[in-house]
Amino acid sequence: MNSEMEQELFCAGCGVALQSIEPKQVGYTPASAMEKEIPICQRCYRIKHYNEASTVTLGDDEYLRILNQIGDTRALVVQVVDLFDFDGSWLRGLPRLVGGNPILLAVNKVDLLPKNINRNRLLNWIRKSASEYGIKPVDVVLLSAKKGIGMEEFVRSIDQHRKGKNVYIVGVTNVGKSSLINRLLKQYGDVDMEITTSQFPGTTLDVIEIPIDNHSSLFDTPGIVNRDQLIHQVSPQEYKFILPDKPIKPKVYQLMDKQSLFIGALARVDFVRGERQPFVFYISNELNIHRTKLEKADELYEKHKGELLTPPHGEGIKDLSPFHKFSFKVPAGKYDVVISGLGWIALHGSGANVEVHVPKGTTASLRPSLIS
Numbered sequence: 001m002n003s004e005m006e007q008e009l010f011c012a013g014c015g016v017a018l019q020s021i022e023p024k025q026v027g028y029t030p031a032s033a034m035e036k037e038i039p040i041c042q043r044c045y046r047i048k049h050y051n052e053a054s055t056v057t058l059g060d061d062e063y064l065r066i067l068n069q070i071g072d073t074r075a076l077v078v079q080v081v082d083l084f085d086f087d088g089s090w091l092r093g094l095p096r097l098v099g100g101n102p103i104l105l106a107v108n109k110v111d112l113l114p115k116n117i118n119r120n121r122l123l124n125w126i127r128k129s130a131s132e133y134g135i136k137p138v139d140v141v142l143l144s145a146k147k148g149i150g151m152e153e154f155v156r157s158i159d160q161h162r163k164g165k166n167v168y169i170v171g172v173t174n175v176g177k178s179s180l181i182n183r184l185l186k187q188y189g190d191v192d193m194e195i196t197t198s199q200f201p202g203t204t205l206d207v208i209e210i211p212i213d214n215h216s217s218l219f220d221t222p223g224i225v226n227r228d229q230l231i232h233q234v235s236p237q238e239y240k241f242i243l244p245d246k247p248i249k250p251k252v253y254q255l256m257d258k259q260s261l262f263i264g265a266l267a268r269v270d271f272v273r274g275e276r277q278p279f280v281f282y283i284s285n286e287l288n289i290h291r292t293k294l295e296k297a298d299e300l301y302e303k304h305k306g307e308l309l310t311p312p313h314g315e316g317i318k319d320l321s322p323f324h325k326f327s328f329k330v331p332a333g334k335y336d337v338v339i340s341g342l343g344w345i346a347l348h349g350s351g352a353n354v355e356v357h358v359p360k361g362t363t364a365s366l367r368p369s370l371i372s
């Protein structure tokens with residue numbers, strides 16, 4: 001861990017050991033930059049100033065080694081999940097890895113959801129989902145690192161549950177672990193440091209220690225890659241279309257049965273049977289929806305994927321796995337058909353048979369509506 005190796009310098013942005021010998025290896029920084037009070041590596045510099053996509057990612061073994069260390073100590077574990085892709089960003093196998101340590105669930109990116117959200121219903125739904133994943137968190141907090149929502153409650157909860165011990169922030173890549181810590185540093189810290197964050201998964205490369213007091217620290221950790229996330233099937237240039245960075249404006253479609261809607265070339269939603277009703281799409285504002293007749297959908301996809309139907313654009317379509325299908329009998333009432341990594345479609349009608357086609361690896365599921 002960083003603090004135990006005092007002679008070495010570590011990048012304040014991503015946690016790797018700094019070196020000024022091998023420009024192509026991680027941790028490289030020119031010798032002159034090593035002298036800086038808060039040194040960062042060239043990779044962090046480029047991400048920060050040029051928003052460059054990083055090519056280095058961490059192996060699963062490396063990540064497991066880091067997480068296993070947590071199991072050997074007594075600490076509070078803060079698991080961060082992305083509310084927009086709750087299931088896709090869930091860190092599987094966490095209870096086993098962190099031993100008997102308490103887990104605080106930090107649900108980030110609430111700013112992406114429309115304001116008329118039922119908070120209690122959301123919290124209940126989160127607790128229930130956590131329990132299905134085998135976790136009983138000591139607390140659940142709704143946060144936005146971006147907008148600074150929920151930070152006081154977050155700090156209070158950490159203080160209450162850490163009982164003087166260290167705090168580890170863990171989670172899948174891109175959920176906003178480093179952004180949350182930066183927000184804490186900005187609001188409560190007196191150090192002038194900022195951890196590197198980016199829209200590209202795999203930004204933080206090693207553990208970063210931030211002292212809380214003389215006896216304990218808060219640790220940022222690298223995220224583990226969940227290969228099932230849709231984002232890993234497209235190139236970094238497409239991320240900006242898929243990952244929302246502004247509050248989602250729901251798109252409403254009045255549909256008759258036997259109609260299909262494409263979300264770019266990434267998913268297809270078929271309204272197979274049911275009365276005419278609204279389908280409300282909660283997806284990135286940058287994604288295009290294309291409507292067609294169910295009987296024409298196969299042909300349209302084959303002809304126009306990567307052109308009329310984007311993202312992915314052009315040749316990028318080849319990296320996308322072939323579609324597989326999920327069938328739902330949506331009951332009357334308020335339900336969401338969720339497409340992991342893309343968003344969800346709210347149905348508040350009299351029931352419907354819906355089929356969802358998504359690239360293999362991506363999952364679709366049904367849940368009671370998040371938004372009333």
Ligand SMILES: Nc1nc2c(ncn2[C@@H]2O[C@H](COP(=O)(O)OP(=O)(O)OP(=O)(O)O)[C@@H](O)[C@H]2O)c(=O)[nH]1
Pocket residue numbers: 108109110111112143144145146147171172173174175176177178179180196197198199200201202203204205221222223224244245246
């Ligand atoms: N809309 C929104 N975006 C956020 C929020 N927090 C983080 N992000 C964005 O999510 C992306 C990932 O943020 P990071 O803080 O780098 O995520 P991380 O979990 O540290 O990622 P790794 O280091 O790769 O494991 C960035 O583009 C952030 O701007 C939030 O509260 N709301």
Ligand SMILES: [Mg+2]
Pocket residue numbers: 177178179196197203204221222223
């Ligand atoms: Mg990070």
